[in-house]
Amino acid sequence: MATNEAWPAQLGPVICVVGARPNFMKMAPILRAFATHRPSLPTLLVHTGQHYDRDMNDRLFDDLRLPHPDINLEVGSGTHALQTAEVMRRFEPVLDAQQPSCVLVVGDVNSTLACTLVCAKKAVPVVHVEAGLRSYDRAMPEEINRVLTDQIADRLYTTERSAHANLAREGVAEERVCFVGNVMIDSLLSNRESAHSAAKTLQMAGFDPAVVDDPRGYGVVTLHRPSNVDREENLAPLLAVLREVSDQVPLIFALHPRTRANIDRFSLGELLASERIVLLPPQGYLEMLGLLAGAKLVLSDSGGLQEETTALGVPCLTIRENTERPITVEQGTNTLVGCDPCAIRIGVNEILAGAGKTGRVPEFWDGRAAERIAADLFQWLIAHHAQRSR
Numbered sequence: 001m002a003t004n005e006a007w008p009a010q011l012g013p014v015i016c017v018v019g020a021r022p023n024f025m026k027m028a029p030i031l032r033a034f035a036t037h038r039p040s041l042p043t044l045l046v047h048t049g050q051h052y053d054r055d056m057n058d059r060l061f062d063d064l065r066l067p068h069p070d071i072n073l074e075v076g077s078g079t080h081a082l083q084t085a086e087v088m089r090r091f092e093p094v095l096d097a098q099q100p101s102c103v104l105v106v107g108d109v110n111s112t113l114a115c116t117l118v119c120a121k122k123a124v125p126v127v128h129v130e131a132g133l134r135s136y137d138r139a140m141p142e143e144i145n146r147v148l149t150d151q152i153a154d155r156l157y158t159t160e161r162s163a164h165a166n167l168a169r170e171g172v173a174e175e176r177v178c179f180v181g182n183v184m185i186d187s188l189l190s191n192r193e194s195a196h197s198a199a200k201t202l203q204m205a206g207f208d209p210a211v212v213d214d215p216r217g218y219g220v221v222t223l224h225r226p227s228n229v230d231r232e233e234n235l236a237p238l239l240a241v242l243r244e245v246s247d248q249v250p251l252i253f254a255l256h257p258r259t260r261a262n263i264d265r266f267s268l269g270e271l272l273a274s275e276r277i278v279l280l281p282p283q284g285y286l287e288m289l290g291l292l293a294g295a296k297l298v299l300s301d302s303g304g305l306q307e308e309t310t311a312l313g314v315p316c317l318t319i320r321e322n323t324e325r326p327i328t329v330e331q332g333t334n335t336l337v338g339c340d341p342c343a344i345r346i347g348v349n350e351i352l353a354g355a356g357k358t359g360r361v362p363e364f365w366d367g368r369a370a371e372r373i374a375a376d377l378f379q380w381l382i383a384h385h386a387q388r389s390r
Contacts, residue, residue: 006039011101011385013042019050019111021060022304025285026106026129028064029186033370041378044098048087048111049074063285064187080110080141087114095122101381102127105149108142116149125384127377129183131156132163135324155380157373160327160362180372181364184304185311188289189367195290207278216249216352217296224256225301228319228339232266238319239271241341245348246276252291254280297351299344306334311365315356317347333359
């Protein structure tokens with residue numbers, strides 16, 4: 001969207017923060033929209049290094065056509081407290097040096113909250129993309145990150161209208177909130193034609209592509225949440241039911257490093273020893289998008305996959321007791337099955353019998369959310385700057 005106004009010379013760049021894989025898919029369309037807005041919004045991309053697999057990072061950045069970071073804080077792993085503290089320690093000098101007009105954070109990872117806290121102490125405006133989502137499960141570290149970030153943020157962009165009610169209950173003023181839609185879906189729609197076929201992905205990984213030629217289709221599996229994979233008594237029953245499901249439909253299981261490590265630690269590999277279960281390492285964005293688009297069903301505990309399967313019209317069984325994305329259940333293709341093997345079996349049987357949810361694409365999941373953010377943020381920053389200059 002073009003305006004007659006120019007970017008004020010007194011305003012610094014918009015610092016855009018990414019820290020983990022889900023952030024990359026959200027930030028790529030935002031940076032493109034900022035660049036194509038007239039006038040363009042100057043940006044500085046900061047990667048905290050919260051996810052630090054260099055090969056996977058490079059692959060995802062290339063897949064998403066995301067510019068490589070201007071600054072990498074290279075924080076690495078650690079406990080939640082240590083990681084959050086280290087991001088804060090390394091991010092503060094960046095703020096001091098760059099004097100940004102605002103800092104834009106996305107999602108709910110530790111980096112999101114850490115950078116927000118630094119901004120609060122330095123009186124730098126915070127913009128939160130994907131605000132207002134709530135699982136109402138305070139045992140989830142992400143829930144704490146979401147709630148605190150939204151309390152501090154100056155401008156909050158939402159993906160679904162239910163988020164506005166959540167924020168209102170928490171005392172967030174309505175004028176701070178703007179409904180723009182889902183930038184994750186911007187990425188999906190702009191990359192769908194470039195996605196790799198499931199057969200190509202399997203062949204490149206050294207597996208027989210005939211796996212995906214099963215007449216009943218194939219399923220995609222991801223598991224990574226600590227509540228599902230960190231304890232043997234939780235992980236073993238889930239792997240056992242996946243083995244059962246594979247007798248009905250072949251499964252492609254993209255193994256998170258945490259999950260693979262725990263399978264080895266608990267000696268549970270035999271539960272997945274089947275020709276009808278393909279174990280893949282973490283996949284690039286285009287590979288994973290192709291796997292999802294061609295799947296008969298998805299079993300996952302990922303938040304992002306709930307949204308992507310809804311946009312693709314693919315039935316998803318979410319292995320969690322709750323979701324911060326209720327619109328994927330109410331309007332989309334998502335069904336919560338918890339970690340109950342019986343509920344998982346029932347859900348799979350319904351999908352294979354043709355009774356899976358078809359759903360519909362929610363409002364503003366149209367590939368233009370980032371454009372709406374760029375247009376609104378430009379006007380908001382102009383007004384905010386004018387107010388502070390009085």
